Amino acid sequence: MKKVLSILMVAVALVMVSSTVKAQTKIGYVSFNEIVASMPEAKKADSTLSQFRDALIANAQEKENALNEGIQKFNADSAKYTTAVKDVKRKELQTKLAELQGEEQRIQQELQKKQEELSAPIQKKAQDAVAAVAKEAGYTHVFPKEYLIVSPPADDLLPLVKKKLGLK
Template identity: 35%
Template structure:
């Protein structure tokens, strides 16, 4: 019986000392990502792609507008039901093309953003992990959403991570 009592007491003391030794830090991870030069390059690339996609979309919108103007100009002159139906179908098709293009462009842009930002995020995480290990932190909380309400200034890992990455 004494053995179980000593074993239990030993476990509690070991757990208590492990908890006492754990160190928690925080960092605004989004701010760190935004300060990295790689992020600016990625954002510039995304902006160029978005501009190109928007220009292509404007071409589709111009085509749609042209078809609408044609239909309006024929207006009351059009007595042919078949021609009216053909023009109406062309307009619906142009509307569908615009909607489909918008969806595709949005997905393409999101996919490209993931591809460009993944290595940046990995680099930031690896550096943060290295700094946390060097400084003895066992838990790091992302403060991007201001989740950390009270903390010691010394537990903010941003300065140390920026230093290790060579950021100002």
């Protein structure tokens, strides 16, 4: 009998703790993309990334122009060259062509690396603001708005986060 009473007391305690935990859960949501897009740092990063992309494209264009000039010069002067010189020049042009063909992939990799470099501090700042607002408002869970099908407007943390970051 004493064992049954002990088990019953433990079960009642677990039920009470469980209901207390449920009562303390507060769930909110926020559109992280909206926060980042409204930050002035994001606009500056986009501008920097665009300038970087333009510089990479201009560099690739210069390489292409140099290759075309080399081909034209080779075609114009090839009659003067010996077979050995022609082979060496052809090999140089083929090497430049191979480098140029890999240029697009290299540009994409460089752009992705630069974008990650520029966006990391912005995302960290936004994430820290969301965490601070959630803590201040007593939210235990914050989900991305894009993943929710139904959500009450009162639990949208976007206005609070924008206010915390000083955004309009």
